[in-house]
Amino acid sequence: MTTLSGSEAVVVAGGRATRMGGVDKPALVVEGRRMLDSALAAVSACRRVTVVGPHRDDLDPAIGQVQETPVGAGPVAALSAAPISADAPVLTLASDLPFVTADTLVALMDALHEDPDAEAAFAVDADGRLQFLLAAWRGAALTARLDSLAGAVANQPMKALLPDRYVTVPVSGTTDCDTPEDLHRARSGHTGVVAADPSDAREMLRKSLQPLPVRRIQVRAALGATLAAPLVAAEALPPVAVSAMDGYAVAGDGPWTLRSEIRRAGSDHGFALADGDAARIATGAHLPSGATAVVRDEYVDIGEGGVLRRRPDVPVRDDARRRGEDWLPGFVLAQAGTGIDPAVVSAALSGEVTDVEARGPVRVHIVVSGDEIRRDGPLREGQTRDSLGPVLGQFVRWCGADAVSEAHLRDTEDGFDRLLQETTDVDAVVVVGATGRGAADQLRGALARTGAHIAVERVRCKPGGSQVAAVLPDGRAVLGLPGNPVAAVATLLVMLPAVIDGRTCRTPRVPWTAPLANASDVVGEVTRLLPARQLPDGSWLCDNAIRTSHLAGLIGRQAVALVPPGAADGDLVEIVPLPRI
Numbered sequence: 001m002t003t004l005s006g007s008e009a010v011v012v013a014g015g016r017a018t019r020m021g022g023v024d025k026p027a028l029v030v031e032g033r034r035m036l037d038s039a040l041a042a043v044s045a046c047r048r049v050t051v052v053g054p055h056r057d058d059l060d061p062a063i064g065q066v067q068e069t070p071v072g073a074g075p076v077a078a079l080s081a082a083p084i085s086a087d088a089p090v091l092t093l094a095s096d097l098p099f100v101t102a103d104t105l106v107a108l109m110d111a112l113h114e115d116p117d118a119e120a121a122f123a124v125d126a127d128g129r130l131q132f133l134l135a136a137w138r139g140a141a142l143t144a145r146l147d148s149l150a151g152a153v154a155n156q157p158m159k160a161l162l163p164d165r166y167v168t169v170p171v172s173g174t175t176d177c178d179t180p181e182d183l184h185r186a187r188s189g190h191t192g193v194v195a196a197d198p199s200d201a202r203e204m205l206r207k208s209l210q211p212l213p214v215r216r217i218q219v220r221a222a223l224g225a226t227l228a229a230p231l232v233a234a235e236a237l238p239p240v241a242v243s244a245m246d247g248y249a250v251a252g253d254g255p256w257t258l259r260s261e262i263r264r265a266g267s268d269h270g271f272a273l274a275d276g277d278a279a280r281i282a283t284g285a286h287l288p289s290g291a292t293a294v295v296r297d298e299y300v301d302i303g304e305g306g307v308l309r310r311r312p313d314v315p316v317r318d319d320a321r322r323r324g325e326d327w328l329p330g331f332v333l334a335q336a337g338t339g340i341d342p343a344v345v346s347a348a349l350s351g352e353v354t355d356v357e358a359r360g361p362v363r364v365h366i367v368v369s370g371d372e373i374r375r376d377g378p379l380r381e382g383q384t385r386d387s388l389g390p391v392l393g394q395f396v397r398w399c400g401a402d403a404v405s406e407a408h409l410r411d412t413e414d415g416f417d418r419l420l421q422e423t424t425d426v427d428a429v430v431v432v433g434a435t436g437r438g439a440a441d442q443l444r445g446a447l448a449r450t451g452a453h454i455a456v457e458r459v460r461c462k463p464g465g466s467q468v469a470a471v472l473p474d475g476r477a478v479l480g481l482p483g484n485p486v487a488a489v490a491t492l493l494v495m496l497p498a499v500i501d502g503r504t505c506r507t508p509r510v511p512w513t514a515p516l517a518n519a520s521d522v523v524g525e526v527t528r529l530l531p532a533r534q535l536p537d538g539s540w541l542c543d544n545a546i547r548t549s550h551l552a553g554l555i556g557r558q559a560v561a562l563v564p565p566g567a568a569d570g571d572l573v574e575i576v577p578l579p580r581i
């Protein structure tokens with residue numbers, strides 16, 4: 001694996017930033033971090049790092065600092081001011097790339113290594129533009145290009161350095177921030193994927209998710225997974241003819257002579273009936289050979305000498321279940337895309353199926369975030385009791401996923417980066433809090449830095465509008481739930497089923513709808529997610545005023561109702577059931 005430890009880096013961090021109105025652009029903060037620090041974090045493994053620009057006292061002393069001459073003479077002058085070794089690769093970076101990561105730089109280095117003739121590898125952004133200052137160079141090639149300018153480096157455009165032979169690497173998530181609008185977009189995390197309502201959000205997320213690999217798993221351990229192939233019966237049901245009642249196995253039309261043997265369920269005591277014979281048989285016991293029918297106890301009389309007769313006043317009926325009466329081998333019990341619930345497991349067992357091809361169950365890591373959140377012990381001033389961490393797993397399981405682990409994350413600069421790097425053994429990460437745009441809300445920045453695809457940036461709903469749903473490069477889904485507990489739970493119940501559907505290729509269920517009695521009292525401008533309970537007439541009643549900072553408002557409620565704008569009394573609205581215990 002390529003590492004950056006053998007390479008050098010030059011970070012261009014001066015410039016007049018005319019389009020920014022002359023501010024110190026590298027020092028601007030995007031998602032809680034100076035853009036310069038994002039660039040420096042990406043190159044931190046390099047053997048030498050040089051920042052070109054005005055001297056900054058707060059940089060690590062190990063980082064070299066130089067200044068171009070004349071000051072403000074542009075990036076070519078800046079690169080020529082930096083020490084560059086001829087024998088090492090050199091990464092050249094701007095300091096207005098808030099989402100650049102070491103992975104991107106490794107990709108550039110890999111591309112350079114792959115083509116021995118290439119002098120440099122340049123990133124290409126989503127619009128197909130070459131990013132001159134997101135590049136990996138052979139040190140000797142960069143020095144040669146700079147030397148060829150014979151000192152005329154001031155105010156040269158970067159393309160004056162363009163080598164004869166170079167390769168390009170498409171890079172997403174590394175928007176540069178040239179204009180105040182770029183910066184605003186990066187700061188607000190606004191990528192334009194705002195869902196019109198929760199069902200739109202589910203659809204957008206489902207489409208973005210990567211399916212989990214198909215595994216062959218034991219039926220007994222498959223609960224919560226999704227069938228990746230039809231569930232086909234391996235054996236007939238019943239596999240042999242069995243009695244459906246406690247009664248008598250008989251041969252012929254009767255009357256019958258009762259034999260002494262008794263056929264019990266599960267017994268393999270072998271005997272055969274001759275025409276005119278009867279033998280006592282238990283429900284579920286297989287018929288002895290020679291038996292033509294079963295007659296239940298209630299339908300017979302036993303006379304003198306053990307002679308058995310069908311009573312004259314009862315229907316003539318065979319109380320046996322014949323082989324294959326329910327299904328024969330090859331019968332499709334459930335289609336691919338069916339969620340494996342207890343009925344599917346049970347039917348598979350009835351069909352003598354031991355293993356299934358399946359995806360999932362989805363393993364979820366739960367993260368509760370925020371410095372103020374306190375799990376145990378007395379609250380200190382300013383602390384908030386963690387009222388979600390201990391119960392969120394229950395909500396996750398109710399949705400049909402496995403809550404495999406749980407953690408509390410402090411508000412540190414790289415906490416979310418590490419979380420996303422370290423939780424690779426789950427299929428989805430559910431994060432509570434940190435979805436907002438506050439100074440401490442780091443999730444969106446970390447998502448951008450990992451190169452995550454933001455499937456849903458926000459949702460037009462209340463509460464829960466600030467939620468974010470993303471897909472990491474390795475396929476993990478990330479659900480960022482708003483920190484207010486009611487918003488977190490309602491959003492989870494709406495969105496996690498979509499994660500399960502998308503990752504396990506489950507056929508989505510048609511949402512459950514029911515008439516809402518008081519829609520006109522509770523409608524808003526966007527879809528409202530409100531606790532609801534069912535009235536004796538079958539319609540549903542929503543609470544209007546709901547405090548979102550605790551779950552007390554969910555006590556005694558059966559569901560969260562999704563009330564779209566414009567809903568009228570009696571309209572069908574989506575009902576998302578709350579967990580039952």
Ligand SMILES: Nc1nc2c(c(=O)[nH]1)N[C@H]1C(S)=C(S)[C@@H](COP(=O)(O)OP(=O)(O)OC[C@H]3O[C@@H](n4cnc5c(N)ncnc54)[C@H](O)[C@@H]3O)O[C@H]1N2
Nearest residue numbers: 368384385386387388389433434435436441482483484487
């Ligand atoms: N300027 C604005 N600020 C906020 C807005 C807004 O539109 N403009 N929306 C508010 C709403 S509504 C919500 S919801 C939150 C969403 O923000 P975050 O997802 O970043 O959540 P946090 O700030 O981390 O937490 C919000 C709130 O919830 C409490 N919390 C978090 N986790 C727990 C827990 N495990 N147990 C109990 N309480 C928890 C946290 O202490 C905060 O009070 O943004 C609003 N701000």
Ligand code: MOO
Nearest residue numbers: 463464482484487
């Ligand atoms: O939007 Mo917050 O999600 O209302 O509680």
